[in-house]
Amino acid sequence: MPARALCLMWGLAISAAALGPDPTPRVAFQWGDPRRILPHFSLRGVSNYDVLLLSKDEDTLYVGARDTILSLGVDSTGTMAFKNLIPWAPMDEKKQECVFKKKSNLTECFNFIRVLVPLNQTHLYVCGTYAFSPTCSYVSLDTFTLVSGAQGQPLLLDGKGQSPFNPQHTYTAALVDGELYTGTMNNFQGNEPIISRALSNRTLLKTDAFLRWLQADAAFVASFSIPNDDKVYFFFEETANEFDFFEGLTVPRVAQVCKSDVGGDKVLQRKWTTFLKAQLSCAQPERFPYNVIHHAVALPQPAGGTVFYGVFSSQWEMGATGGAAVCAFSQPAIKEVFNGKYKELNKGSLRWTTYSEPVMVPRPGSCSVGPSSDKTLNFMKEHFLMDEKVEPMGLRPLLEKQDVTYTRLAVHQVPSISGTQYPVLFLGTDQGLLHKAVVLPGGTHIIEEIQLFQEPEAVRNLLLSPAKGMLYVGFSRGVLQVPVANCSLYQSCADCILARDPFCAWDSLSHACRETRAGANVTHWLQDVEMGFPNDTCPQSRPKGRAIGRSQDGVDSSVVKTLSPAPNTVLRLPCPRLSALANYNWRYPEQRPSEGVAVLADHTLVLIAQNRTAGTYECWASENGYSRPVARYVVQQPRGGAGHPGYHSRVDGIAEEGVEPLSPHRSYWPQFVTVTVLLAVTLVGAVAMALVSYHDRLKAKSKVQGCSSPPATKASQQEKVPLSGAGGDFQFPTSYQDGACCLQMDGISQAIDADNNRLSAGPGLMDGAPGAAAGKA
Incomplete structure (x- = not known):
């Protein structure tokens, strides 16, 4: 079977897996990733940005928050500017009633805006929970204030049945x-x-x-x-x-x-x-x-x-x-x-x-x-x-x-450069993630995943602005502005096609992945949303020999680093994961791995710098039938001394990955000697302490034996008759017949009466004092 047919079958298999029952986002962005900048607006003291409303010209964003109605100026450059604010907190008597009804004065007895709709060209209609007493009013757009009643106070209407209590x-x-x-x-x-x-x-x-x-x-x-x-x-x-x-x-x-x-x-x-x-x-x-x-x-x-x-x-x-x-x-x-x-x-x-x-x-x-x-x-x-x-x-x-649990949804119909309409889904999750997916005839493809918030929380609202190409996200602490397209991320034709993003197409004249919404003349634009085959879409440009790998549009597509390590240095060569749908493999010098080389689960190559491991290492990514190098490392013959930093090249479409600093060759003999000496001193000290303790025990034992004190345990074993004087034939051992022996116990003189098996206290010792022997058996 021809190699091209094999590549096509492999690409179809990967596509089927990606569009299966549990598709994987092709690209994922962590919070704060510079490749996905998200403008943010928040106002101190304002929370729960729950309700979003765009003006008819989409130049103003109205936000319903807790006790507050906001007006923000928005534009396509990615900025959100504060314009005006209406404070609308419940009256004190309403808050007192709310607390009296056993509701929390810290979390519930506020006015959470729930309805915000355009009534006409000059007014908005707004309703809120108003401390569990639903209330509505009108907002004048000219002055951005609540409409006043006959008494000059804000006109408040009963909102029961229009806004929830809770x-x-x-x-x-x-x-x-x-x-x-x-x-x-x-x-x-x-x-x-x-x-x-x-x-x-x-x-x-x-x-x-x-x-x-x-x-x-x-x-x-x-x-x-x-x-x-x-x-x-x-x-x-x-x-x-x-x-x-x-x-x-x-x-x-x-x-x-x-x-x-x-x-x-x-x-x-x-x-x-x-x-x-x-x-x-x-x-x-x-x-x-x-x-x-x-x-x-x-x-x-x-x-x-x-x-x-x-x-x-x-x-x-x-x-x-x-x-x-x-x-x-x-x-x-x-x-x-x-x-x-x-x-x-x-x-x-x-x-x-x-x-x-x-x-x-x-x-x-x-x-x-x-x-x-x-x-x-x-x-x-x-x-x-x-x-x-x-x-x-x-x-x-x-x-x-x-x-995952999806909490909010926004959908936009996006035309491709061929005129085909594709629904693009924006899905917010209960953990603060945003999935962007395109619905295709063969299944749904998740283009990217974005972590919206630093701390996980549910996405409260999504509002799409098709004219400006923006998605507004409401959450507890503010509003985020997410551009619907991120075409500049894809810096080669292959990346642009593999993304399968209907918002993006490759401009073969400017050699850039551009947003289709901004283009008028799409004659020289390339796009393949349904299949995503770079081999069939991008211009053919075959690399020559084992020269620096190039993508099919002629742009360098590998991170190149030259390393001069010291002998026996452990090197970690990362493989950039540009796509979660790609398969990654390493190509080694002489086409086979040598001893001292291993690949970790994250596709990082670990090797020990030796003569036999020197050479060129390339990490290749294969996706949808298209293969390309994403990293290339030239490991030179080890030399003495510290490693020399290699040069770094930033190339199109590849995020540059750093290599861990090379540790210089050094001797650990002084540390070994120090540890050995300390261990020896410790052992000698332990033996000395043991000897001193043993000597003290021997000394105490000899002192007691010199006093001829009767061991209580032996005496008890030798008793065969009661010590009441009966049985005159009973004889004590010879060592017991020497009379009383004086013992010094806690500074008190005591005497042992062997005949009656008791201690006779000396002067100053009270009856029943500690140290007295037990009674008769």
């Missing part, structure tokens, strides 16, 4: 034709979810809590109004009551209400008459579903229609063993389910079954013109759940990633 509760809001559609919790306890419509001259509408259209734990994540569609869609999750399981099953949902809904006259007064909900399905066939939805976005399609993207996780797989998925749902698929069969609750068996009777006309839940009949509304009261599930596009997730 800052930890999820929420969603969408302004449609001047009317505010919201999904949130409607009470202090947090067990009454509601979908409502406010800011309207028409009747205020909401879901019916008594009919349990929404379960008590419903959590809203997004809402959308689609152009040329007469419905507003809500995405949320709740515990399903249509299934009988031992454990409560969380189910992701999509709900619809009609914009033209005005409520019922007699039945369902001030209630939605078009509310319907259906289950979303995000799962691989024959596997546990991803049933917890965290966020969703809507992306209009160039050919018409809308695709909804959502990020999911599983309630059964959480933490380090869990995973995340991205699923896409088409607008026609959602409409088909809402036009399908209903479910109904069998009141006898208390089970949900499929409604099989003929459907009345006009269809219940449809956005028909004119009031509905009482019969239709009574039907809607009990038939609000659809029978079918909304299946994802392709009947499987677009992306599955293990050991």
Whole structure:
């Protein structure tokens, strides 16, 4: 088989692995990496930058934070400038009420901004938790202040049903034709979810809590109004009551209400008459579903229609063993389910079954013109759940990633230089990472991973500015500005093509990887987003012999270092990992490794500088059928003395890696002699101490024996009869018949009475003093 065919097959195998169930980010940037500079804005004393809103011209970024509304000037150069600020903290009496209700005055009794929408050209509408008393107001853009009421004080409106009470509760809001559609919790306890419509001259509408259209734990994540569609869609999750399981099953949902809904006259007064909900399905066939939805976005399609993207996780797989998925749902698929069969609750068996009777006309839940009949509304009261599930596009997730939880999502449709549109996903995680991925026909490819924060924390919000090519990230301590493209990182044609970034293409005239958004004439631009084959895309330029390795566009592509080590010096030769999807291998002098050479797990080559290890060492990377040298080291013959620093060359596309300093050749004989002497002195001291201790024990023993004191243990063993005078035949040993012997114990004179087996205390010794012998046996 030709070598080119083998390379092609190897490249396809690597691509399949990279686009498999758990794709790996090709490039990863740690926090503070100079290759990925992220402008940052924060203001002292302000936290929880949770809500982001761009002005229509995208020159101003409005931020809703804790007790504060900010106005920032943003531009495409990567700067965020402070413009204005509105302090909006709760009144003292509201904070006191909050504390009285057993809420924390340190973390909860504040005004967390939750709704920030453009009302018109001159005003914003804003709502906050306001110390567990939801409150709304208007912001004048001319003066950037809260609109004042008749008394000159800020005009405050009741925000119940528009903002949650608890800052930890999820929420969603969408302004449609001047009317505010919201999904949130409607009470202090947090067990009454509601979908409502406010800011309207028409009747205020909401879901019916008594009919349990929404379960008590419903959590809203997004809402959308689609152009040329007469419905507003809500995405949320709740515990399903249509299934009988031992454990409560969380189910992701999509709900619809009609914009033209005005409520019922007699039945369902001030209630939605078009509310319907259906289950979303995000799962691989024959596997546990991803049933917890965290966020969703809507992306209009160039050919018409809308695709909804959502990020999911599983309630059964959480933490380090869990995973995340991205699923896409088409607008026609959602409409088909809402036009399908209903479910109904069998009141006898208390089970949900499929409604099989003929459907009345006009269809219940449809956005028909004119009031509905009482019969239709009574039907809607009990038939609000659809029978079918909304299946994802392709009947499987677009992306599955293990050991991660995606919390936020932003999607941008990017045209390639050929005109093909590619969805690019920006995914924020609960650990403060950002994944940039492109959806391809063969799977989803993660282009890069960025560590956004120094300390891990969840990404709170993502807002895309397509006109400026910026992504704004809200978190607890500020706002980050992330350029959507980082094309200057790729400094060779091969790198630019292997990245498979639809934002980037190789300009063969300027020999630079450039952002496609900035280019007008793309005649000489090269790009291969779907396959990423440099061999087929970049100009051919074969290196000659074993000269310095060159990429196929003729640019030097290896880090070259010349090393002059001292004999027996240990050298560590790092291999730069330019891509996590590449395979790395070393090429040795004479095409084979010699003794004293080893490769570590991180592909670092370790060798001992000797005559047999001198020569040229090259680290090669193979990715997608393309091989190139990424580092080259010329190790010279060892010479005496300290090593000489080699020269360094900075070449296109390669991040220069340093070599550890070479240690000079030196003798360790003085240290060896010193340690030996110290050890000998220590041993001699230990032996002397042992001898002194032994001598003291011998001296004490001889002193006692010179006193002819009877050993108590031996005496006790020799007693055969009681010492009461009975048994006159009993004889003591000869050594005991010498009478009393005086012992000096703690300076007190004592005498041993051998006849009565006791100590007779001398003058000054009290009865029962320590040292007295035991009584009779």
